Amino acid sequence: MFLHLNPQSGLPVYRQMIQQLKERIASGQLAPDTQLPSVRDLSAELHLNPLTVAKAYQFLERDGFVEFRRGHGTFVVPGRKIPSFTKQKQLIQPAIDQVVSEALHLGLTESQLQQLIRQVYANKQK
Numbered sequence: 001m002f003l004h005l006n007p008q009s010g011l012p013v014y015r016q017m018i019q020q021l022k023e024r025i026a027s028g029q030l031a032p033d034t035q036l037p038s039v040r041d042l043s044a045e046l047h048l049n050p051l052t053v054a055k056a057y058q059f060l061e062r063d064g065f066v067e068f069r070r071g072h073g074t075f076v077v078p079g080r081k082i083p084s085f086t087k088q089k090q091l092i093q094p095a096i097d098q099v100v101s102e103a104l105h106l107g108l109t110e111s112q113l114q115q116l117i118r119q120v121y122a123n124k125q126k
Contacts, residue, residue: 005046009098013048017056022091025065025076032078036066039074 002024005016024030036042039057043050057074060066066074103113 003046005048006098011094011098014052014056014059017053018059019091019094021056021060022063022065023095026088026091030076032076034076035072036074036076 003017003020005013007013009016011019021030021036030036036057037045039050039053042048043053046053057066057068061068061074064077067077068074099117100113108116
């Protein structure tokens with residue numbers, strides 16, 4: 001799965017997972033009824049404790065982004081509407097703050113960061 005977790009971030013890993021999965025669901029990258037990897041598989045892939053992944057999935061279920069289907073797994077909730085721009089901004093803001101902080105720490109200029117974002121954005125849309 002395409003999660004990019006930063007253990008050096010001030011944000012707990014499970015919160016980073018929640019944030020990134022919500023962003024992917026809201027943007028449509030994870031379509032309704034898409035099955036998420038099992039807790040065991042995702043924890044092995046990300047080298048995390050399975051309880052960390054289970055905690056993230058529980059929060060996503062509580063917030064109505066995914067549902068657990070006994071014997072089948074965890075799925076993106078169908079019929080979820082794409083949130084308003086205000087809500088989308090609220091979901092992505094922590095990630096933007098983190099990226100800008102990292103860029104400043106590395107000494108990147110605003111234009112260099114924008115160029116990097118454009119490149120990544122273009123690659124993700126392919």
